[in-house]
Amino acid sequence: MSKGICFTDEFKQDAVAQIVERGYAVSEVAERLGIGTKSLYTWKAQSAKSPSVRSEVADQAAEIRRLKRELARVTEERTILKKATAYFARESQ
Incomplete structure (x- = not known):
């Protein structure tokens, strides 16, 4: 069962910016922020769509x-x- 942690949009945008703009690896950002790589990939896809x-x-x-x-x-x-x-x-x- 998941913890149901809600992240702010600002947090998500910053995490995606670290990947897209600064060139960090998804796994590195995920480990540093303590979140799953699947979440980062999902946030990245959402930001690319919109x-x-x-x-x-x-x-x-x-x-x-x-x-x-x-x-x-x-x-x-x-x-x-x-x-x-x-x-x-x-x-x-």
Whole structure:
């Protein structure tokens, strides 16, 4: 029966990066990290399959950043308009 240990996505990406980008052997990385080689091969295959998913996530992150900037701008405009409304309401009395 397996232990059911869950690894974070960051841990998996780092382990795969050691194999793909740094050129370490799968068995060496597996031994150093204390995980099975089958897990590493599975993570490597999953990361190779999903470049479209990664690009979609990057696009979504860019859209989120754009929306946050726009929200900050609109919030600032609203604050300025509230202050102007209060100022002119006092002036008209």
